[in-house]
Amino acid sequence: MQYYVAQSLDGYIADDRDGLDWLLSFGFEAFQASYDRFFAGVGAIVMGAATLRFLTASGEPWPYPDLPTWVLTHRPLPVIEGADLRPVADDPARVAAEARAAAGDRAVWVVGGGATAAQFADLGELDELLVTVMPVTLGRGARLLPTTGGPLAWRLEGSTVFENGAVELRYSRATD
Numbered sequence: 511m512q513y514y515v516a517q518s519l520d521g522y523i524a525d526d527r528d529g530l531d532w533l534l535s536f537g538f539e540a541f542q543a544s545y546d547r548f549f550a551g552v553g554a555i556v557m558g559a560a561t562l563r564f565l566t567a568s569g570e571p572w573p574y575p576d577l578p579t580w581v582l583t584h585r586p587l588p589v590i591e592g593a594d595l596r597p598v599a600d601d602p603a604r605v606a607a608e609a610r611a612a613a614g615d616r617a618v619w620v621v622g623g624g625a626t627a628a629q630f631a632d633l634g635e636l637d638e639l640l641v642t643v644m645p646v647t648l649g650r651g652a653r654l655l656p657t658t659g660g661p662l663a664w665r666l667e668g669s670t671v672f673e674n675g676a677v678e679l680r681y682s683r684a685t686d
């Protein structure tokens with residue numbers, strides 16, 4: 511499972527109002543080719559309820575058509591045109607197993623947020639961390655990966671520097 515995400519320089523993925531204006535202000539053009547390469551390898555999607563709320567609030571068409579999407583939530587899900595949503599409560603291990611099986615040879619993208627990704631990391635299910643660090647500090651907000659099970663070591667596999675000052679860092683879990 512891969513957590514592909516953008517964060518501020520000080521480790522937040524959303525501001526303290528769940529906003530992403532600080533990220534969206536950079537535009538998407540610089541990241542398009544990198545995103546397209548990543549997305550071509552994705553076979554299933556996982557996210558938390560707050561991230562789903564953010565995506566639906568935008569009013570944009572569903573961005574992941576044809577991809578089975580597991581949503582960790584305690585609430586009923588909205589019906590979204592073109593989305594294949596599968597709600598699961600309190601069982602991230604089941605989500606990991608089902609999403610991996612559905613993805614086959616392709617990757618499971620943990621879209622976020624941090625609260626959701628951290629549960630997979632604590633279970634040992636997060637294989638890769640692909641973080642684009644934006645050149646902005648926020649001071650407070652939603653954290654990248656608020657794990658509770660102690661430190662996790664990661665091995666740097668590669669990086670890409672963008673002209674706008676952002677840096678994509680690609681890590682895999684260090685198992686030894």
Ligand SMILES: NC(=O)c1ccc[n+]([C@@H]2O[C@H](COP(=O)([O-])OP(=O)(O)OC[C@H]3O[C@@H](n4cnc5c(N)ncnc54)[C@H](OP(=O)(O)O)[C@@H]3O)[C@@H](O)[C@H]2O)c1
Pocket residue numbers: 514515516517522523524527528529530533557558559560561562564582583584585598599600601602621622623624625626627629652653
């Ligand atoms: N910068 C980026 O690239 C990026 C990427 C993704 C998200 N984001 C932003 O991050 C923010 C959300 O992040 P977040 O970490 O606060 O929230 P999140 O992980 O998206 O969602 C958390 C919510 O999911 C539900 N949930 C989580 N684990 C669960 C479980 N085991 N069982 C049942 N329900 C569970 C709960 O909602 P209920 O109990 O209410 O159902 C919980 O409040 C949003 O603003 C989003 O836009 C940013």
